[in-house]
Amino acid sequence: xxxxxxxxxxxxxxxxxxxxEVTGHGAYVSLDEYNNMTAFLHISEIxxxxxxxxxxxxxPKQKTVLKVIRVHRGRVEVDLSLxxxxxxxxxxxxxxxxxxxxxxxxMEIIKKKNNLNDEQILELEDKILQKFDYVYDxxxxxxxxxxxxxxxxxxPEDTKSSIEEESKKIQIPEVEVRGxxxxxxxxxxxxxxxxxxxxxxxxxxxxxxxxxxxxxAPKYRIISRAENFKxxxxxxNNSIEKISTQIEKKGGTFRYTREDSKKRRDG
Numbered sequence: 001x002x003x004x005x006x007x008x009x010x011x012x013x014x015x016x017x018x019x020x021e022v023t024g025h026g027a028y029v030s031l032d033e034y035n036n037m038t039a040f041l042h043i044s045e046i047x048x049x050x051x052x053x054x055x056x057x058x059x060p061k062q063k064t065v066l067k068v069i070r071v072h073r074g075r076v077e078v079d080l081s082l083x084x085x086x087x088x089x090x091x092x093x094x095x096x097x098x099x100x101x102x103x104x105x106x107m108e109i110i111k112k113k114n115n116l117n118d119e120q121i122l123e124l125e126d127k128i129l130q131k132f133d134y135v136y137d138x139x140x141x142x143x144x145x146x147x148x149x150x151x152x153x154x155x156p157e158d159t160k161s162s163i164e165e166e167s168k169k170i171q172i173p174e175v176e177v178r179g180x181x182x183x184x185x186x187x188x189x190x191x192x193x194x195x196x197x198x199x200x201x202x203x204x205x206x207x208x209x210x211x212x213x214x215x216x217a218p219k220y221r222i223i224s225r226a227e228n229f230k231x232x233x234x235x236x237n238n239s240i241e242k243i244s245t246q247i248e249k250k251g252g253t254f255r256y257t258r259e260d261s262k263k264r265r266d267g
Contacts, residue, residue: 013068014093039078046082065090103136106166113162142167177232178259181220185252197246201239208235
């Protein structure tokens, strides 16, 4: 008789759990990602301080993010914590799960469109995971950069077409940081020099871009676009520094005025 060894999570891992039973000492939960195996959340790991009512924090049938704090492999037991999960960790785990669900839905569509069996889908996922941490990452990268991003992966052309089609369903969040420039150069060819300097500051990268348009002498509009404000701000600051350095080296004047930023669309 062969005894099947249960797959267990690692200590420190974040898991999605469903509350099965709440007791006076804590709660028994099932681990959604580990074949619904039972694990235990002790009352001391639910929240800091004295707990008057456990169900203020957790209730039967509720799904929550917990952290694995102990794994008893010999007894196949897992102890969990709620209080040790930070808000950022909870958000990150839920996003990971959501992306996993989306990836599964995409792969199911690809399976049907290309008449693939379960073994072929697993083989395809293995190829994807050799390059990406998660299957969804591939779809997101294709949405951002196009099919060129996965040309090195050995995938049949018809399957690639299906991947491209599903990737188009992903809306990449984009924000804008906007500003205006006032630039002057008194050289005889000053206009051409300004045009060349501003053109060299324009960029179109995978995660950010800089666009500069003429308004009316000596004013120009500059827009930094990226997936979040942190990247957009950094991109804008780099371009402004590059422009101001070149203009000042040539004896010109330069002024940048920040305008209101905005989110273009939600992903």
